[in-house]
Amino acid sequence: MARFVLRRVLQSAVVLLGVTLVVFLLLQLVPGDPVRVALGTRFDPQTYEALRARAGLDQPLPVQYASYLGHALTGDLGVSFRTGQPVSRIVLERLPATLSLAVTAVVFALLVAFPLGIVAAVRSGSAVDHAARVFSQFGVSVPDFWMGIMGILLFAGVLGWLPPSGYVALTDDPGRWATHVALPAVTVGLVTASILTRFIRSSVLEVLSADYVRTAEAKGLRNRVVILRHVLRNALIPVVTVVAVQLASLLGGVIVIEVLFAWPGIGRLTFDAVQARDYPVLQGAVLLVAALFLLVNLLVDILYARLDPRITVR
């Protein structure tokens, strides 16, 4: 187990190194001088020189990368071209908003997908199964921001139950946070739920045809015991991975949803940085998200190894 964990940690570290290289190179892709582009009409020679020096742009590329990497390791992701504030602080400030939205959306998705996926598989061919299949096809085809707009139209416009957009921190006012998070979380959650429903359904279906399920039936166990102890225990192990990948990609900020609902998370920050050509902030946001993504995947692989006894011996 320890060796497995160590190997996975090393693998993730290598990939993370690659991620920093990609993020670093992003700035080099900007046609022309990124600082000049960023400053645009606000150009003044003093700020220009200061920002260039701070970003180390006058050095040769490998030196620039080494210094970028060195700074990143100490948590220094540069300063915003716009405000001059440290990027790491700007990015971390936005994390709670994204976190609360992502977790709410995944919880909602699980509440929908588990019962729906399991019942669809166990009662394969039934009305529930058909409904589940229509739902999952709908979910993977519908643009989430369109569903968000339809949600605003219905719940904010027609019914007037929920605010159309905006953010209140959970720690400030849980009640108002809940009314504000409801629409974006359900919008994102429905798409996630449709992906999970499809996966859970096929995973449960596959286990249902396994020999050991027939063995359990042959023992004369009650249907409920067969499903819970034999089918679900096996079918839900791979589901853990998919849930985690979904959560990880939501932590990356659902850019369009955060923009649509004026939700001040990482996604909204990315959008604003793109608009303002604030490249260091864009780099910082992308780096943080990719690192979170890798971390969640690493944790899930370790959790997976704990859940499946077959992996621990390797």
Next chain:
Amino acid sequence: MSATTERTARRVLDALRRDPLAVGGTVVLVLLVVVGVAGPWLAPAGVNDVDVDQMLRPPSGAHPFGTDELGRDVLSRVLVAARVSLQVGAVSVGIALVAGVTLGLLAGYYRGWLDSVLMRAMDVLFAFPVLLLAVAIVAVLGPGLLTAMVAIGVVYTPIFARITRAGVLSVREQVFVRAAVSIGASDLRIMRRHVLPNIAAPLIVQTSLSLAFAILSEAALSFLGLGIQPPAPAWGRMLFDGRGFVTDAWWLGVFPGAAIFLTVLAFNLVGDALRDVLDPRQLTLAEARRSTP
């Protein structure tokens, strides 16, 4: 084309014809292509015919999808924008397919350090959420049609590379490939004649499903203002521009979104049907299903 390929093609067509959802998806796709080609002629009005007397009018005989905040005809804009979506979808998936298959072939066929380097690079690309990476690429290259296509192409390359590599690894050990190697066939010939036909099925399935995702991604990029630039119409951008008026003018939200949804749905339905035919595992799964008494 060989007889086997022809037989497979006929089997696929037969199966698609029997699946009502796939037929529906195909019909929608054909209509879309027609609209994509003939959109500007089908449109009842010019996409940029601004009419300040006709601002935010609900659907009517003159404007079946209503008008937007500048008095432009929404139906015309939806029709003309179809071309952009299809174009971005096709070109970006084309980029991903060519790049991914090439990298996957190289990695799987030559193995060794090349394989390691290429596949680690794909792992790195996989570490970014799809849309975020596309946004970052477009942001640095500058927004526009071309950069959007490149960005989406890059983002979907690793999937094709992985599928191809896995296929190559399983095919290259098979007897007929080893036989071809032993009689001195060139690498290029072996890849083209023996390896590619054997990994065609998963690639076809992935291509049609990727088209759906690519069109969704294009819509998201243009929603964020990173797709084709105004005044050219794009479905995602229309939703973005209309989002502030949507509680007063529902048609600005409904029609462009419905167009995206229908397009993506059509590609998904056809892709799923192709997967059912070309990936036999999916069939046995349902058939092997046993009861729980």
Next chain:
Amino acid sequence: MSDRTERSEGRESVPSQRRTSDRPVLSVEDLTVTVGTRRGPAHAVAGVSWQVRAGETFALVGESGSGKSMTLLAATGLAPRAATVTGRVRLLDSELTALPDDRRRRLRGRHVGFVFQDPMTSLNPVLPVGRQVTEAAEEHLGLSRRAARDRAVELLDLVGIPSAARRVDAYPHQFSGGMRQRVVIAMALACEPDLLIADEPTTALDVTTQAQIVELVADLQQRLGTAVVWVTHDLGVVAGIADTVAVMYGGRIVEQGPVDAVFDTPTHPYTRALLAARPDPSRRGEDLVAIPGAPPSPLDLPPGCAFWPRCPVRADPRCAHELPPLTPVGDGHTVRTFYPGETP
């Protein structure tokens, strides 16, 4: 609540049944199974009758697809949902085919234990083996978790798993194929069932292990007095352990009788072909005689004798389009043929 009383009734009924060998433990009468498929109905089993008594071993022999496994699954309520089952199946005092699903479930595992073909896949990979062995006892006999654990060790010991007390918490992947099959056998015996159904239990194992498993089951049967139904395509196994044998082909029994009679005077051309195809240690090195052709598809059975297309004899023209009747040829020995007397 009600199932607790059911359970204790079931428990009481066991000892009275166990030692009397005149009444069958399981009798199958005119069992027919038709499975609905996309390509039409598949006639998996057509009018099969047999019985097995306490302490007796009944062997059901045939190639894969001959309907032997389906006969047993259908008899015990484990047939696929798409299957239509008709006929009568009697287990001890219960008419299984007349019982609702839930009552039938309570007899399974309690009075009938199953050993399936592939020990690599018939155990749940994420549950410790001990737990799997005594699940049935927890369900049917109301054993507590602690009592069940002790019982699991006892059972694993019984089937010859070394240091059972230590291995009771191990997972299936930590056992070899042969050891796993022992676990499955222990599992089948957890409630001391009146009947053990072994569905090709040695097919997936290597030859040495096969012999050990056969010996183990024979030994356990002697000690516990269980009736055994042994499904196999291997006639070599049958000769060693069975009392009676039924040979199935195309969903029907073609020959049935005491094992000595069937082996000494095989009458149906298919039985003879099977016996000739058996690897014979005395003729080691010679080619095996395979039966030319393939078994018929249950979707498309021939109108007459199912074996007719492959039959080397074809002594009666009616065989091609008319089903031969089951005809007695000796003491309890019956054959589905038009020409029972003449043995060419």
